[in-house]
Amino acid sequence: MNFSLYIAKRYLLSKSSNNAINFITLITAFSVIIGALSLFVVLSGFAGLKDFTLQFTSLIDPDLKAESAAGKSFSLSETEIKGLNxxxxxxxxxxxxEERVFISFDGKSYPNAFIKGVDSNYEKVTRIxxxxxxxxxxxSQTNQIVTGWGIANRLSVGVLDYGKTVDLYIPKPGKGQITDIKKAFNSVNAVNVGIFDVNETLNxxxxxxxxxxxxxxxxxxxNQISAIEFKLVPDADENQTREAIQNVLGDAVVLKNKSELNDALHKMLNTENLAVYLIFTLILIIALFNLVGSIIMMILDKKKTLHTLFNLGATIKDIKKxxxxxxxxxxxxGGSIGLLIALLLVWLxxxxxxxMLTQSLPYPVSIKLxxxxxxxxxxSVLGIAASKIASSRITKNLVSN
Incomplete structure (x- = not known):
């Protein structure tokens, strides 16, 4: 067995004659365990929140979406439809x-909505x-609409209220001044048949x-549309599928996957996760100052033993090691013990x-490799760095006198 490793194990497992050093060593080991435990629990909590946040949008997000590369729309021919099939x-x-729409209902109005027109395949592409x-x-081919929860709440829109229709308005394209307000908009009287609930933004x-x-x-x-949303077979090669779709539709469209469609949300969640990781890593660095102090105290306590080892032929490098x-x-x-305890807590x-977040909703957590x-x-990196700093305090002067 390696000489330095053998002595290191003995020092780690044996008690010192000085109770103060034993107490400091115990605190150091405890701080390492708690540091690893808290860091993993916090990261698991944020991973759970991220999954919880994205699980709702993933229900209505397609695997791939083709959007117009220039302008708001593009044309889809029968040949291209056959090619996609x-x-x-x-x-x-x-x-x-998809387009911005002005909504009016029972004397109330809502100017910030978007209408999303979908065909009969939409239920096969998403789990709407x-x-x-x-x-x-x-x-399909009706005047029915399904409204977001937030819009329905603001306008007090009910379901299947045929006595009160929802009025939708979109300005007609064109140039020049508006002379007749009635002719300036395309409008439809629609009946709300459902209310969807995904998240506050989409609602x-x-x-x-x-x-x-x-x-x-x-x-x-x-044949003029804003986008095409795709559902792919499980484990489909995304790059290969992108290439095949691009070959059919050409440069008229750009393709985006789920992550790219929610780019802002992913960036926000990843930034928050990074910020929390850095904050807890800073706390961990401060906690590992205990390790530096503990090793230095141990060096001073074992000064006579180190003098003996030096006289028996151990080099300064061996003693530092x-x-x-x-x-x-x-x-x-300590880190492994902390991780095991953290894994158990997160699993529980x-x-x-x-x-619980609410009476029916437990705080979401996720165990990720x-x-x-x-x-x-x-x-490991922080602990090894702290150990290197502490062991570097050993000098020939210290062990030879």
Whole structure:
């Protein structure tokens, strides 16, 4: 066995004759365990919040979305439709028309909405029906709409209220001054048949309608659309599918996946996660100052023993290595214990939901392999660096006198 490693293990496991040093060593080991535990628990909490936030948008986000590369719309020919149907990785696709719309209902108005016209395939591409808690999904080629929860709440829109229709207005394209307000807008009287609930942003933004209604409101031709949303087969090669779709549609469109469609949300969540990681890493660095102090105290306590080892032929490098290994072992063992306890706590929360956000919603947590690796590497690097700093205090003068 390596000489320095053998002595380091003995020093790590044996008690010192000085109770103060034993107490400091115990505090150091405890701080390493708590540091690793708290860092992993916090990262797991943020991972859970991220998954919880994204799970709702993922229900209505397609696997891929083709948007117009220039302008608001592009044309989709029958040949292109056949070409898309021939791509084996595509399960289904839905044509989309999207535009800002002015909504009026029972004397109230809402100017910040978007109408999203969808065809009959939309339910095959997304799980939109699972986020419609009130009413039902719309039927094609009708004047039915499904409204976001926020919009419905602000306008006091009910479901299947045929006595009070929802009025939708979109300005007609053109130039010059408006001389007749009635002729300046395309309008439709619609019946709300359902209310969807995804998240606050989408609830306040969208109403869904049949694509024919949306095309009428924006003066589009029957083959003119804003986007195409795709559902892919499980484990489909995204790059290969992108290339196949691009070959069919050409440069008229740009393709985006789920992450790219929610780019701002992903950036916000990742920034928050990074900020919390850096804050807790700083706390961990401060906690590991205990390790430096503990090793220095141990060096002073073992001064006579080190003098003996030096006289027996141990080099200064060997003696430095003893305390470097002692600190490193303490960090690795303490970090591993902290991680195991943290894994158990996160698993218990995930399984039994001891901490609740609401009466029915437990605080979301998620166990991810990358977080385990991040915590272990962080605690190891910081602990090894602290051990190196402490062991470097050993000099020939110290052990020879």
């Amino acid at each position: 021939d791509i084996p990785e595509i399960v289904s696709f839905s044509k989309i028309v 029906d699972s986020v419609v808690p009130i009413g039902s999904w719309l039927s 306040d933004k969208y109403i869904y309608a049949p694509i024919e209604m949306a095309q009428h409101l924006v003066n589009y031709d029957s 003893i305390f470097f290994l002692q600190g490193s072992l303490m960090t690795l063992i 929360q995930k399984t039994f939901g001891f901490i 990358e977080n385990i690796i991040i915590v272990f590497i962080t605690i």
